Amino acid sequence: MAELPLPDLDPTSDRAVFRQIADHIRHAIEQGILAEGDKVPSEAQLMQHYGVARMTVRNALQVLQGEGLTVAEHGRGVFVRSHPPVRRLASDRFARRHREQGKAAFIAETEGAGGKPAVDSITITEERASADVAERLGITSEDHVIARSRRYMIDGQPVETAVSYIPAEIARDTRIAQPDSGPGGIYARLEELGYRLDHFVEEIRSRIPLRDEVRALKLAPGVPVFHLVRTAYATGGRAVEVCDTVMSSDAYVLSYELPAR
Amino acid sequence: MAELPLPDLDPTSDRAVFRQIADHIRHAIEQGILAEGDKVPSEAQLMQHYGVARMTVRNALQVLQGEGLTVAEHGRGVFVRSHPPVRRLASDRFARRHREQGKAAFIAETEGAGGKPAVDSITITEERASADVAERLGITSEDHVIARSRRYMIDGQPVETAVSYIPAEIARDTRIAQPDSGPGGIYARLEELGYRLDHFVEEIRSRIPLRDEVRALKLAPGVPVFHLVRTAYATGGRAVEVCDTVMSSDAYVLSYELPAR
Numbered sequence: 001m002a003e004l005p006l007p008d009l010d011p012t013s014d015r016a017v018f019r020q021i022a023d024h025i026r027h028a029i030e031q032g033i034l035a036e037g038d039k040v041p042s043e044a045q046l047m048q049h050y051g052v053a054r055m056t057v058r059n060a061l062q063v064l065q066g067e068g069l070t071v072a073e074h075g076r077g078v079f080v081r082s083h084p085p086v087r088r089l090a091s092d093r094f095a096r097r098h099r100e101q102g103k104a105a106f107i108a109e110t111e112g113a114g115g116k117p118a119v120d121s122i123t124i125t126e127e128r129a130s131a132d133v134a135e136r137l138g139i140t141s142e143d144h145v146i147a148r149s150r151r152y153m154i155d156g157q158p159v160e161t162a163v164s165y166i167p168a169e170i171a172r173d174t175r176i177a178q179p180d181s182g183p184g185g186i187y188a189r190l191e192e193l194g195y196r197l198d199h200f201v202e203e204i205r206s207r208i209p210l211r212d213e214v215r216a217l218k219l220a221p222g223v224p225v226f227h228l229v230r231t232a233y234a235t236g237g238r239a240v241e242v243c244d245t246v247m248s249s250d251a252y253v254l255s256y257e258l259p260a261r
Numbered sequence: 262m263a264e265l266p267l268p269d270l271d272p273t274s275d276r277a278v279f280r281q282i283a284d285h286i287r288h289a290i291e292q293g294i295l296a297e298g299d300k301v302p303s304e305a306q307l308m309q310h311y312g313v314a315r316m317t318v319r320n321a322l323q324v325l326q327g328e329g330l331t332v333a334e335h336g337r338g339v340f341v342r343s344h345p346p347v348r349r350l351a352s353d354r355f356a357r358r359h360r361e362q363g364k365a366a367f368i369a370e371t372e373g374a375g376g377k378p379a380v381d382s383i384t385i386t387e388e389r390a391s392a393d394v395a396e397r398l399g400i401t402s403e404d405h406v407i408a409r410s411r412r413y414m415i416d417g418q419p420v421e422t423a424v425s426y427i428p429a430e431i432a433r434d435t436r437i438a439q440p441d442s443g444p445g446g447i448y449a450r451l452e453e454l455g456y457r458l459d460h461f462v463e464e465i466r467s468r469i470p471l472r473d474e475v476r477a478l479k480l481a482p483g484v485p486v487f488h489l490v491r492t493a494y495a496t497g498g499r500a501v502e503v504c505d506t507v508m509s510s511d512a513y514v515l516s517y518e519l520p521a522r
């Protein structure tokens with residue numbers, strides 16, 4: 001058997017053997033010794049190389065799969081995943097200074113990180129608010145909302161679907177109800193309409209994706225989604241938008257700052 | 262066949278059939294018509310009741326499983342899950358006014374929500390910092406940290422494991438290195454030592470759990486975990502703690518406030 005590009009175990013380490021094996025393979029991926037799409041050494045190869053039981057090797061491979069570094073293809077083996085760039089979402093991403101530069105948050109951030117942003121599947125409808133959206137917006141489910149659906153891509157890879165709900169009373173017959181909402185996006189339009197934004201609240205859940213989400217986001221097996229619902233509040237406390245998003249968990253790290261005071 | 266406690270489809274609805282079916286079952290669960298541990302009507306029953314194809318029923322059941330409302334037990338059917346209370350984590354959970362009441366955040370919040378909090382599996386070691394922890398704390402991986410591991414439970418159900426890393430230079434021979442860190446927890450102790458806390462940064466990822474996490478958190482199949490890493494910063498900018506946590510995604514909703522200014 002050909003020599004594997006992996007070191008031996010360190011018997012003096014206090015790190016569990018399966019973690020050491022995962023460390024070696026991760027290091028090989030990070031160094032490019034195992035490149036995107038490459039086959040990871042088989043269970044049999046790893047068992048022989050390290051002199052360990054199959055369960056130990058499986059635990060190691062599961063660590064890497066859990067980290068999103070590899071993907072098991074049934075009957076073919078385990079492969080190094082090709083990755084969309086990870087988008088780090090910071091606490092200040094909706095700060096006015098960004099909005100005033102005329103770009104929507106997604107476009108500005110993705111370009112800033114050297115990626116190529118795109119938005120597709122834009123659909124806009126006027127509909128009755130669902131019970132959940134109505135509650136968040138402080139309206140009734142008799143009231144109408146403008147629903148803006150779209151999908152976000154980075155370098156051609158879908159990373160997020162989102163639906164924004166804005167009270168129809170605010171958005172009907174404005175540019176918010178048009179596919180191209182103009183410079184700075186709908187938050188800039190809301191401010192022009194006199195709804196000066198004060199703060200946002202984001203609620204984050206995580207779960208396994210539904211079938212249509214797997215398709216829309218082209219998710220690899222075993223990749224959960226973030227389900228993030230953001231409510232935008234104007235000065236005075238009125239909720240002016242609810243944005244319901246589903247995000248591929250391996251395209252995003254969410255980052256928030258919390259006060260200690 | 263006995264009558265199912267489910268309404269008929271609404272052919273005039275613009276909601277997809279599988280979503281209508283999921284809505285009906287969800288409603289029955291929320292109303293207690295289907296209680297914790299009850300068997301959900303079988304695929305065959307649902308196909309007959311609604312007059313739809315098996316794939317439609319499966320899509321409906323997958324919606325509910327994705328929401329964590331049901332769990333499929335191989336060969337036995339689909340059951341309503343028994344749920345730990347969901348802990349909502351707010352942006353102000355580390356505010357000083359909470360800390361000054363002498364309770365650590367987890368205890369205060371869980372009691373506030375009517376749950377019975379417990380902490381177990383507390384272990385404390387002094388060790389060299391990992392590369393990641395060292396980078397976050399602004400120390401070298403030659404430097405030592407005090408590592409406080411523990412598991413959090415609500416009403417006897419494990420919901421989170423956490424390891425706090427504090428520079429040994431700060432925490433060695435203090436109550437931070439004792440199993441009982443005293444009133445208000447380690448953040449209160451850090452402030453007594455002169456490290457007045459200024460803010461926290463939380464980074465959130467989501468992934469499928471590793472085997473040992475499934476065991477430690479008694480996770481149902483298909484429940485991902487949040488991997489949340491929090492860094493605590495003192496006035497002046499020094500990082501004084503890194504807390505690495507793994508949380509059951511169906512025991513938590515994370516909530517954050519973001520500025521618009």
